[in-house]
Amino acid sequence: MGSYLATEEQVSTWLHLLAKERDLFWPRSVGQFNYSFLPLGERDEICFDRYLPTIVPPGRRLLPDDETLFTSQQGDDRLSHYLPPQPSAPMVLAGVRPCDLKGITQLDTVMAAAPADPYYHQRRVNTxxxxxxxxxxxxxxxxxxxxxxxxxxxxxxxxxxxxxEGVLVESLSARGDEILVKASFSLCEDGKERRLVAEGTRPLPFGRELAVVPEALPEMLRKGYESPVYHRYGERCYSCGTCNLVCPTCYCFEVRDEMSLDGFSGRRSRTWDSCMIPAFAEVAGPHNFRAEVGERQRHRLKRKFEYLPERFGLGSFCVGCGRCGRQCTANIDILNMVNDIAVEVGGGS
Amino acid sequence: MKPKVAFFDFASCEGCQLALLNCEDDLLAILAQVELVEFREAISEQAGRYDIAFIEGSIHREQDIERLYDIRSRSKVLVALGACACNGNVQARSNFVAPAENYKAVYGEEDRNRVQVDGEYWPLWTHTRVRAVHEVVKVDYQLRGCPMQPTEFLHLLKSLLTGREPSFPANAVCVECKKNENECVYDRGLACFGPIAFGGCDAICINSGHLCDGCRGLLPYANVKAHRQLLKEMGIDITSVQNRYRLHLSNEPDAGEVRR
Amino acid sequence: MSKDAFVDAGLYLPQTGRIVAIEQCTVNEKFFRLELTRPLQHRPGQFVMVTVPGMGECAISITCGPREDNILEMVIRRVGNITAVLHGLEVGDTLGIRGPYGAGFDLEEFYQRDVLIVAGGLGLVPLRSLLLPMIAAHQRFGAITIITGARSPAETLFRHELADWREKENVRIIELVDSTDHYQWDGEVGMVTAPIGSLVLDKNRTMVVLCGPPVMYKFVLLELEAHHQIPATQIFVDLERRMRCGVGKCGHCQINQAYCCQDGPVFRYSDIQNYPEGLA
Known part of the structure; x- marks a missing residue:
């Protein structure tokens, strides 16, 4: 678990070497202003400079859209045989920011909770x-x-x-050591100290601030259950689902079955879903448990700051990447919403 | 017996039927499952009753309405195929323009004057109002889009052939944009109908660098008020906003307009 | 993610169940008995995810009591896409089964207690999985009172079994219909809430189980509160949500803090009484 110091060029060479063995995803510029975790090609340059959070977080690579749950085949015995999907290939997610990293460890916990999700697990241990x-x-x-x-x-x-003075490369696991064997970086004895010094130069406050400490949020949100803030934000919400789909800790899915035209074979898949889309909580009847857009905003927000943190004991499920607000065409920002509720409930400082 | 399937076209470019012919890989499999009885783009034949009738195009004239009534009465399942049939598409824009003004724009002053005194002149134009199919007869299923999406067509047909209710999720185009990791059109400083428009098209226009004009119609929960406000805040003048809405959405009841 | 955590690779793969018996219960409900490839080993109140190949999957309550063999029993109402296809199946056809899922009941918690069961409409279907073992060992329980409600005599379920259960000395059954609808009817007429006030219940030793249409819970709970003040910890409600995965991953069945598929569908009322989305 050593530390190394390398030039950007050396790191780039090393990453390209790794990319030859397996898919390596690095944030690449897409369109005019955005980034996306895309497979690193032989000729692709690596941008070490500050890149914005990608359109969708890297964790989505572990829970891909339209993932096969099984294929089914009707045999001569007229029985349906259910076949699991092909195991996915090993991959490297590189250039993952701390916010997205935390998002992935949150997903790890959710997906490992009994019964563990086998397909996520298979991908994760190979990543x-x-x-x-x-x-x-x-x-x-x-x-x-x-x-x-x-x-x-x-x-x-x-x-x-x-x-x-260069790129500090710290190995944090046996797998890290393993992939660093290929690198020829010079050892750096005081890596951790250098990192702490660099981290000491971070501006304060670092980014925007919450009006209350995260630990106080569950209680505050319980108090503000009927808050008009949700509905006020809801007035300009399109219920398009973007905020969920770009969130590092959103993982809800819809299940879909398709069958071949001859009816003998079929496939079940899961696709990304969003609790902001009205049909999400609809049941036969029909009845919708969250028919109002404000109720859906409340559910989304409480999942991040109250429901999931309390269920899994991991602290805030919002990792502060800012994607939901950055990509919302209606400019609905989850931090603003929380802070507005804090002011209203009186928990604000 | 194989189910009888028929295609009928009204006011349209017949592009949806062409889109169907593009389902090359699956077309033979489809033909093995059904009996195609009426399809102007491919064959010419008449049959009495249809298990599934696909209607392409918008409805303009009295004789169109009668023809549609007739088809409906002979069909078990009737499907509106494509944007023209589903919501009147671009044609419905003429609902907001006096007919004579249309003639003038297209054929010039002289013809406009002539059409006003000669009822037999340009009979194609003597419609009262452009209507979607569901405004005239009961529609069982809609295949939205300009043109319709072949994957949705196949899904519908498979579902109908296997006695299953097809599913067309009422999701915004934004959902597919995120799945495809497209840069948001609004990030490029342009106005897009994605947040309020019916998805299911795989965001095909945005995938190719264009923007969404909402050809698949408005979502049942489309927040039109917020969308119009957003466009206004982007500095788009009201006439341009109106024009954008009128491109595909003139006949949408919630597009915030009063129709003629 | 820990590499050694137990992971069932077949979590999303159904096992095959062959239909060995079908009975038409009412116009809209059919009873299915399936033979599985391995024993289900379920607890009362649990459910299974039923796959119709190529069609889809839905959550269905288990209606048989816990058993050693490979048998699974369900009563399915024809309400939608998948259930319509299910109703068209015949003996010998196969289905895909995942599960059992859900928390279910702990039967031992009911030992030596009086039990009040209120089942409206299809409510008796999941509760039969609790009642069968309860009646089989009825001496281990105090007084067992079962109130069932249906819209009309034509929609009643399991009447023969109810008649058998009634023979036990500590079992009382009150069968109600909203209206006799011109059928012969030997039970009572009225809502399931009607008899509750006149029951003699010891609030310290009575366990209550409710299952029925969403609207029923509120009114039954009001009656219980008005006449018996049974603590919320002794009341169970069996809720219904549309589940996609059944294993706490897809997010669809969430009721505020709780996941219907894992924490329920049987909930202790005290656990969810403060959840605004619970009995909405």
Whole structure:
């Protein structure tokens, strides 16, 4: 679990070497202003500079859209045989920011809760994570520090920090050591100290701030259950689901069956779903348990700050990446919403 | 006996039927399952009753309405195929323009004057109002889009052939944009109908660098008020907003307009 | 994620169940008996996910009591896509089964207690999985009172079994219909709430179990509160939500803090009485 110091060029060479063996995803520029975790190609340049959080978080690679749950085949005996999907290939998620790293460890816990999700598990144990430290807030949307995600290192195999003198490469696991065998970086005895010094230069406050400490949120949200804030934000919400689909800790899915035209074979898949879409909580009747958009906003927010934190005991499920607010066309920002409720409930400072 | 399937076209470009012919891989499998009895793009034949009738195009004239009534009375399941049939599409824009103004725009001043005195002149234009199919007869299923989405067509047909209720999730185009990791059109400073428009198209226009004009119609929960406000805040003048809405959505009851 | 956590690779793969018997219970409900490839080993109140190949999957209550053999019994109402296809199946056809899922009842908690069961509509279907073992060992319980309600005599379920159960000395059964609807009817007419006030219940030793249409819970709970003040910890409600995965992953059946598929569908009322989405 050593530390190394390398030039960006050396790290880039090493990453390209790894990318030859398996899919390696690194944030790449897409469109005019956005980034996406895409497979690193031979000729692709690696951007070490500050990149914004990608459109969808890297954790979605572990829970892909339209994932096969099984294929079914009717045999000569007229019985249906259910076949599991092909195991997925090993991959490397590289350039993962602490917020997204925390998102992945949250997903790990949810998916490992009994009964564990076998397909997520299979992908996860075959995934190596190379994380990238943040020394400055990525933009005016982020609030990772406020929800305790900035210092996340758990779950990473290798941890990179951009120092003035080069890239600090820290191995955090046996798998990290394994993939670093291929690198020829010089050892750095005081890696941790150098990282702490660099982290000491972070601006304060780091990004936006919560009006209350995260630990106080569940109680505050219980008090503010009937808060008009949800409905006020809801007035301009499109219920389009973007906020959920870009969230590092959203994992809800819809299940769909398709069969071949001849009716003999079929496939069941799961696709990304969103609790902001009206049909999400609909049941036969028909009855909708969250028919009002404000009720859905409340559910989304309480899942991040109350329901899941209390269920899994992991602290805030919001990792402060700011994606939901950044990508909301209606400019609905979850931090603003929480802070408005804090003011209203009187829990605000 | 194989179910009888028929296609009928009204006011449209017949592009949806062409889109169907593009389902090459699956087309033979479909033909093995059904008996195609009426399909102007492919064959010409008449049959009495239909298990599934696909209607393409919007409904304009009295004789169209009668023809549609007739088809409905002879069909077990009637499907509106494509945007024209589902919501009147671009044609419905003429519902907001006096007919004479249309003639003038298309054929010039002289013809406009002539059509006003000669009822037999340009009979194609003597419609009263452009209607979607469901405004005239009961529609069992809608295959939205301009053109319709072949994957949805196959899903519908498979479902009907196996006695299953097809599912067309009422999700915004944004859902598919996120799945495809498209850069948001609004990030490019442009206005998009994705947040309020019916998805199911795989966000095909945005995938190819365009934007969404909502050809698949408005979601039942479309927040039109917020959308119009957003466009206004982007500095788009009201006439341009109106024009954008009128491209595909003139006949949508919730598009916030009073129709002629 | 820990590499050594127990992971069932077949979590989403159904096992095959062959239909060995079908009975038409009412116009809309059919009884299915399936033979599985391995014993289900379920607890009362649990459910299974039923797959119709190529069609889809839905959550269905288990209506048989816990048993050693490979048998699974369900009563299925024809309400939608999948259930309509289920109703068209015949003996010998196969289905996919996952489960059992859900928390279910702990029968031992009811030993030596008086028990009040209120089942409206299809409520008797899941509760039969509790009642069968309870009646079989009826001496271990105090007074067992069963109130069933149906819209009309034509919609009543398990009447022969109810008649047998009534023979036990500590079992009392009150059968109600909303209206006799011109059928012969030897039970009572009225809502399931009607008899509750006149029951003699010891609030310290009575366990209550409710299952029925969503609207029923509120009114039964009001009656119980008005006449008997039974603590919420002794009341169980069996709720229904549309589940996609059955194993706490898909998020669809969440009721505020609780997951219907894992924490329920049988809930201790005290656990959910403060959940606004619970009995909505």
């Amino acid at each position: 190596v994570i190379i994380a990238m430290n943040c020394l400055a807030p990525c933009d005016s949307r982020c609030f990772c520090s406020a929800v305790g995600a900035l210092g996340a290192q758990d779950g990473a195999d290798v941890f990179l920090t951009l120092l003035a």
